[in-house]
Amino acid sequence: MRTFEDLRWPAADMTRIPFAAYRERAIYEQEQERIFRGRTWNYLALEAEVPDPGSYVTSYLGDTPVVVSRDADGQLHAFVNRCAHRGAIVRREAQGQANEHVCCYHQWTYNLQGDLIAVPFRRGVKGKGGLPPDFDTARHSLRKLRVQSYSGAIFGTLSPDVEPLEDYLDEPMCAQLERLLHKPVRVLGYQRQVVHGNWKLYADNLRDPNHGGLLHMFQITFGIARLSNWGGARMDRRHRHNISFTAESTATLGKDDYQQTSRGDGQIKLENAAMLHYRPEFPDPMSLSIMSIFPNVVFHQIGNSLATRQIRTRSESEFEIYWTYYGYPDDDESMTEHRLQQANLAGPGGYISMEDGEAIELVHKALVREQDAYSFVEIGGRGEPADQDTLVTEVPMRGFWMAWRELMSTPSTPQERP
């Protein structure tokens, strides 16, 4: 079984990716420690999901279950969702409201900060049983994450020494978060999708605007995004993150042509073209923007459909995409309806995203053997990654791999307490 240390990298600019990086269980295990539980900030939830004192939401750091909890003073906390007693999941609900967090197995009880406050029959019954007299509740809290919000998006880390969140996100990601979350948001709903492939194939997919105008026939056919559109990709200074963006109707078609548009034979028409229409709501022309923040989240704007997609890894061969759709509290009814209609563009059966899951599984299946081979990543050019003013590019993918390789090369400091 190969580990990260066994991988060979023939091109420093990451124009070749070893297939073994996607299929080895040992590498997946290393990723959990060095990436998700290492020196990264991981997206956990939106503040709108934990609006009040006592609100909580369950989330993930890679495959580590986590609870995000707002305490009575309104402060946010996050802790590993694993009882300090015998390790059971403490919070099994997706979200809710509580005065404390109680493990159902033996009812060890934690406050909203994750501190142990009660153990049933701690002194036993009639002097028999129970815990030793020197048991100290303070030593048995839930394992805490550092947690920080940016513009209403909550991030957490187990790393004692990762840089501050704002430096980690960098520009233009901070500006894009402020753009999308420029006022409080209202969650409209969720979708979940299990993909039978390695999570990094999804990271690749998200940093490859080139496929958007080739794989996704719906958006080509109806003009949402074509490779001939105005658009490109913007990265942070270290090229870990990426925003791929475009604007509708900047190629050969005008908005009013959509209904008549077909793949050239005039046979494919939409009954309801309203779901294609972008109602401008930001002070820039972007009508489609896919921001991927290393390692585990996407903030998408597809027309007026706004959502986060959290990547929850399960194994080297499986991950879940957890989609959170949102709008703004001051949207009128018609705008909410429009956002919900456009939500059909994405998600597991989305008109312009169902092919992504399939494409990832096609790759993952084919990578079962010949793991000494490499993927070929030269669209958009070689060398140091740089911002792109074209959609015919996969350069941001190489930025992801540089970040991945750098983090994997640095085993993180041991964090487990005795």
Ligand SMILES: [Fe+2]
């Ligand atoms: Fe796609």
